[in-house]
Amino acid sequence: MSHIFENAVDSLEVGMSFYLSGNQYRTRKHSILTVFHSIELFLKEYLYQVNPVLIYKNIDRKINNNSMTVGFTEILIRLENLKLKIPEEEAKVIRNLQEKRNKIEHHRYNKEDEDKELISKSLKFILYFMEFQLFKKPEAFIEPNILSDIRELVSDLNERDGVAEYRLNTWLKETWNEWEEEKTDSPEDFQGTYSCPSCRNDYLVIEQIDDPFCFWCNHSIPAELCEICGGTTIEGVPCCEEPGTYLYAVK
Numbered sequence: 001m002s003h004i005f006e007n008a009v010d011s012l013e014v015g016m017s018f019y020l021s022g023n024q025y026r027t028r029k030h031s032i033l034t035v036f037h038s039i040e041l042f043l044k045e046y047l048y049q050v051n052p053v054l055i056y057k058n059i060d061r062k063i064n065n066n067s068m069t070v071g072f073t074e075i076l077i078r079l080e081n082l083k084l085k086i087p088e089e090e091a092k093v094i095r096n097l098q099e100k101r102n103k104i105e106h107h108r109y110n111k112e113d114e115d116k117e118l119i120s121k122s123l124k125f126i127l128y129f130m131e132f133q134l135f136k137k138p139e140a141f142i143e144p145n146i147l148s149d150i151r152e153l154v155s156d157l158n159e160r161d162g163v164a165e166y167r168l169n170t171w172l173k174e175t176w177n178e179w180e181e182e183k184t185d186s187p188e189d190f191q192g193t194y195s196c197p198s199c200r201n202d203y204l205v206i207e208q209i210d211d212p213f214c215f216w217c218n219h220s221i222p223a224e225l226c227e228i229c230g231g232t233t234i235e236g237v238p239c240c241e242e243p244g245t246y247l248y249a250v251k
Contacts, residue, residue, distance in 0.1 A: 001141070004048055004055070005134070008041030009141050012126060016146045019119060029109040035122050036101040039094050042129055043075045046084070049134065054078060072098055090128070093121045096200055114199045120157040123150045164203045164216040168193070171205070171215065197221065 015034030018027045047054040047070070057068040070078060072094075079085055086094075097118055103109065127150065130136045138147055172179060176187035186192070193215075196204040201216035211220040 002045060002048055004041055004045045005136070008038045008045060011038035011041060013143055013146050016149060020149055025109065025111050028111055028115055029104055031119060032097065032100055032115065033104060035119060036097050039097065039122060039126060040072050040075070042126060042134065044069065046133060047075060047078060050082060090125050093125050097122045117157065117199060120153045124154045124157060127154065164201065167215040167218065168203060
């Protein structure tokens, strides 16, 4: 086991200790910081397994113990260049966590309800990444009680995802009575879902209904009319730059 991997597991366990100690401002803040740090280290371990030199920022200079290593964004680019790109769905999860981490480090932490889901999704990524990318069994490295708590959070996340999927499919069937789920993933006229600005889950529908609605949050999202195109847009989200150019709107 490399020192990088050992460091990653330690940060994960520390982050979970903060998370499990309560839903306070301080505990949530530090759990986000340390869980993100663990992900960054797990990704760096991935590079290390390919070649130890790849963890360093400038591989064209002589490397020593004080040489700078790559950061999160550089890691993702380097992995992509090596044809080891992280799947977009997983990359989105860790980018969302990075965004939250950056706000904490450079401004302040705004404690929000969806932080639990953000951490749960990040933990799901870690379990997957450890086992199927780093080929390390979580059971062999993560303290049993902490691993059990991680899996409970991931299980709850998966259950909520299943409920949201059921809500969406129920609405689709009610809206398009002739749609046959067995033949196509969604009705032909359905434009798809978007990322919800509240919970960041891809269950937001912004068409065929009065207001944009998220089937994960299970409530409407505030909307307003765009002054340029006259379409309905998420409140506070730019709709278009010129008439007829829709970004996030409902006609």
